[in-house]
Amino acid sequence: MSVAAVHYDGKTSQRSAVELSCDGVSMRVLGSGIDRAWPWAEVRISSRVGNTSRHLDFPDGSQCETADNDAIDAWLAAQPGASRFSVHRIERRLRYALAAVALTGIAVWLGFAYGIPALAKQVAFRLPASTERLIGADALRALDQTRLGPSTLPSERAAQLQKLFSSVTADLDGASNYRLELRAGRRLGANALALPSGIIVMTDELVALADDDRQLVAVLAHELGHMRQRHALRSVLQNSTAAVLFAVAVGDLTSVTSFAAALPTMLLQAKYSREFETEADEFALAYLAKKGIAPDAFSALLERLQRAEGATAGLDYFSTHPATRERVERSRAKR
Amino acid sequence: MHDQATVAFKFNGRAGEYFAIWIVNLCLSVITLGIYSAWAKVRRKRYFYGNTLLNDSAFEYLANPWAILKGRAIVVMAFLAYSLSNQVNPLIGLALVLLVLVVMPWVIVKALRFNARNTAQRNVRFGFTGGYGRLLVAVVLPALAAIVTLGIAFPYFLYCKDRFIVENAAYGTTRFAFHGTVGNYYWASFKVFLVGLGFLIGSVISFGIGALPLYLLARSYAISTMARLRWANTSLSEIRFACAWSAGGLFGLYFVNIIAVIGSFGLLVPWTAIRTAKYQLEHLSLGPASALSGFVAASEAQVSALGDEAGEMLGFDFGL
Numbered sequence: 001m002s003v004a005a006v007h008y009d010g011k012t013s014q015r016s017a018v019e020l021s022c023d024g025v026s027m028r029v030l031g032s033g034i035d036r037a038w039p040w041a042e043v044r045i046s047s048r049v050g051n052t053s054r055h056l057d058f059p060d061g062s063q064c065e066t067a068d069n070d071a072i073d074a075w076l077a078a079q080p081g082a083s084r085f086s087v088h089r090i091e092r093r094l095r096y097a098l099a100a101v102a103l104t105g106i107a108v109w110l111g112f113a114y115g116i117p118a119l120a121k122q123v124a125f126r127l128p129a130s131t132e133r134l135i136g137a138d139a140l141r142a143l144d145q146t147r148l149g150p151s152t153l154p155s156e157r158a159a160q161l162q163k164l165f166s167s168v169t170a171d172l173d174g175a176s177n178y179r180l181e182l183r184a185g186r187r188l189g190a191n192a193l194a195l196p197s198g199i200i201v202m203t204d205e206l207v208a209l210a211d212d213d214r215q216l217v218a219v220l221a222h223e224l225g226h227m228r229q230r231h232a233l234r235s236v237l238q239n240s241t242a243a244v245l246f247a248v249a250v251g252d253l254t255s256v257t258s259f260a261a262a263l264p265t266m267l268l269q270a271k272y273s274r275e276f277e278t279e280a281d282e283f284a285l286a287y288l289a290k291k292g293i294a295p296d297a298f299s300a301l302l303e304r305l306q307r308a309e310g311a312t313a314g315l316d317y318f319s320t321h322p323a324t325r326e327r328v329e330r331s332r333a334k335r
Numbered sequence: 336m337h338d339q340a341t342v343a344f345k346f347n348g349r350a351g352e353y354f355a356i357w358i359v360n361l362c363l364s365v366i367t368l369g370i371y372s373a374w375a376k377v378r379r380k381r382y383f384y385g386n387t388l389l390n391d392s393a394f395e396y397l398a399n400p401w402a403i404l405k406g407r408a409i410v411v412m413a414f415l416a417y418s419l420s421n422q423v424n425p426l427i428g429l430a431l432v433l434l435v436l437v438v439m440p441w442v443i444v445k446a447l448r449f450n451a452r453n454t455a456q457r458n459v460r461f462g463f464t465g466g467y468g469r470l471l472v473a474v475v476l477p478a479l480a481a482i483v484t485l486g487i488a489f490p491y492f493l494y495c496k497d498r499f500i501v502e503n504a505a506y507g508t509t510r511f512a513f514h515g516t517v518g519n520y521y522w523a524s525f526k527v528f529l530v531g532l533g534f535l536i537g538s539v540i541s542f543g544i545g546a547l548p549l550y551l552l553a554r555s556y557a558i559s560t561m562a563r564l565r566w567a568n569t570s571l572s573e574i575r576f577a578c579a580w581s582a583g584g585l586f587g588l589y590f591v592n593i594i595a596v597i598g599s600f601g602l603l604v605p606w607t608a609i610r611t612a613k614y615q616l617e618h619l620s621l622g623p624a625s626a627l628s629g630f631v632a633a634s635e636a637q638v639s640a641l642g643d644e645a646g647e648m649l650g651f652d653f654g655l
Binding site: 008014050055061103 | 347348349352353354355356358359361362365366374378381382384385386391392393395424456457458459506507602627628629630631632
C-alpha cells in the first residue's frame with residue numbers, strides 16, 4: 001500500500017510529489033529524482049491533531065507531508081509495542097468530549113467553591129503577625145487616602161465608643177491588639193469594616209444611625225466575627241488566586257473578550273462575601289445571646305441601614321451583604 | 336499564465352472538530368492545575384497552523400511544550416509576586432512594574448523570535464532577527480515620542496512598529512521587506528481618527544445605546560485599515576501580499592462572536608475562533624504563486640520560550 005505525499009528537501013521551499021510506502025521495517029520515499037528508504041525507527045512522525053496533515057521528518061532534514069492520516073495511523077499501529085494512547089483518540093469521540101465538558105465544569109466548580117477558599121484559609125491563619133500588621137496598616141492608610149475622612153465625633157463620644165469597644169473585646173481571647181478606628185464615612189456612608197491585624201473601622205454615619213449603643217455592640221460583634229475568621233485577608237487571597245488561576249486556565253482561549261473572562265470572577269467574589277457575612281452574623285448573634293442582648297438590636301440596625309441605603313446610591317460596601325430581609329429573619333429566629 | 340496568479344490562504348479548520356480539541360485541552364488543563372496548558376497551547380496552535388494551507392502546503396507549529404511550560408511558570412510566578420507584593424507594600428509593586436518595563440522589550444523580541452522560529456512552511460522555518468537594542472531605538476523611542484507629543488507622533492510609532500516587525504522577519508534566509516511610508520500611516524491614522532470621532536458623537540447622540548456596536552465598528556475599521564496598509568507594504572523577495580479585510584466584514588465577525596460567546600456561556604468559543612481564523616486567512620493572498628518554491632532554509636538555532644509566554648499573557652502575541 002502506498003500513500004500520496006509531498007516531499008520537501010529541507011534546504012529550499014521546493015516541493016515535489018512522492019509516494020510513501022512502508023514494509024514495517026523501513027519507509028520508502030519514491031518520486032521523480034527521489035528514491036530513498038529510511039529505517040522506520042529514524043522517521044519522526046508528528047502526532048495527529050484533528051485532520052491536519054502529518055509531517056514525517058527524516059534524519060537528513062528532509063520531510064514529507066501527507067493528508068492521509070488513516071494510513072499513517074495504520075502504519076503506526078502495526079509497529080510492535082505501539083502505544084495505543086493518544087490525545088487524538090480522546091478528542092475523536094463525542095462522548096469523551098461531552099464527558100470533558102462535564103468534568104471541566106465540575107473540576108472548576110469544586111476548585112473555586114472549595115479548593116481556593118480552603119487554601120486561602122490555611123494561608124491566612126499561618127501568615128506571620130508582622131506581615132498581617134503591615135497589610136492592616138497599609139489597608140487603613142489606603143482607605144484614609146481614598147475613601148474615609150477624619151472623624152468629627154465629639155471627643156467624649158469617641159472615648160465612650162472606645163470604652164464600649166474595650167468592653168466588647170474584653171472577654172475575647174487574643175483580642176489585646178484589636179483597636180477601633182473612627183472615621184467619617186464620606187461616600188461609604190454608614191459602614192463598618194474589619195481590616196487585617198485587628199483594626200475595626202466604624203463611620204460617624206453609622207454611629208449616628210444607631211438608636212442606642214446595644215445596636216453598635218451588635219455591629220462591633222459582627223465585625224469581630226469577620227476579624228476572628230480573618231475574612232479580609234482570606235477574600236484578598238481568594239480573589240487574587242482565583243484571578244490568576246482563571247487567567248491560566250483560559251490561557252487557551254485568548255479570543256474571549258475580557259468582559260466574559262472577568263464575569264465569573266466577579267460573581268464568585270460576591271459569593272465569597274456572602275458566605276463570610278453569614279459567618280460573621282452567626283458570630284454576632286451568638287455573642288449577643290451570651291451577653292443577654294436581644295438579637296433585635298442587630299436586626300433593627302440592619303433595617304435602618306437598608307432604609308438609609310435606599311437613599312444613598314452608588315458604590316456601597318453593604319451591597320455585597322446577603323439580602324437584609326434574610327438576615328433580619330435569621331436574627332429574629334434566634335429570639 | 337496560471338503561475339503568475341495570486342493565491343489566497345485557505346483555512347480548513349472545522350468548528351466541531353476544534354470543539355473536541357478545545358474542550359479536552361481545557362479539561363486536562365484544569366485537572367492538572369494548569370500544567371497541561373502548555374501542551375494544550377501546542378495542540379491548539381498545531382490545529383490552526385495545520386489547517387492553514389498555502390498552495391496545498393500546510394503550516395507547521397513546532398514549539399516544544401516543555402519550553403512553553405517553563406516560560407509560563409516564570410510568568411505566573413512574576414504575576415503572583417506582583418499581586419502579593421502589592422498587598423504588602425505598594426512600593427515593591429512599583430519597583431516590579433519598573434523592572435517589567437525594562438524587561439518588556441526583551442520579552443517582546445523573544446516572543447517574536449520564538450513564534451517565528453517555531454513556524455514552518457514547506458519544511459522551511461520562519462525567523463526573526465531583531466534584538467533588544469534595535470527594538471529600543473526602532474520602537475520604544477517612537478512610543479515615548481507618541482506619549483510626549485500627546486499622540487501626534489502615534490501614527491509614526493505605528494509605522495515604526497510595523498516596520499520593525501516586518502523587516503526583521505524572515506522566511507528561511509530571505510528577509511521580508513517593508514515599503515510603507517510615514518505619510519501612508521498618517522493618512523490611515525487620520526481616517527481611523529475621524530471614524531473614532533464618529534463613534535464618540537454617535538454614542539452621545541444615541542444616549543449610549545449605540546456605544547457598543549459603534550465602538551465595535553470603529554475598532555473593526557481601525558484593525559482592517561491598518562492590516563490592509565501593513566500587508567500592502569510587505570513583500571518577501573518578489574512576492575507581494577494583499578489583505579482584503581473590511582470594516583463591515585470584521586464588524587459582522589466580532590459582533591456575532593461576542594453574542595455567541597456570551598449567549599453560550601463560552602461553549603461557542605471554538606466556533607468563533609474557527610470563523611475568525613477563516614475570515615482573516617481567506618481574505619489574505621499573495622502572488623505570484625510561482626515564486627513560493629525558491630526560498631532557502633536557514634540553519635537551526637534554539638530559542639527560549641520565556642518571551643513567548645510573557646508576550647501572550649500581556650497581549651503581545653503577534654499572529655499571522
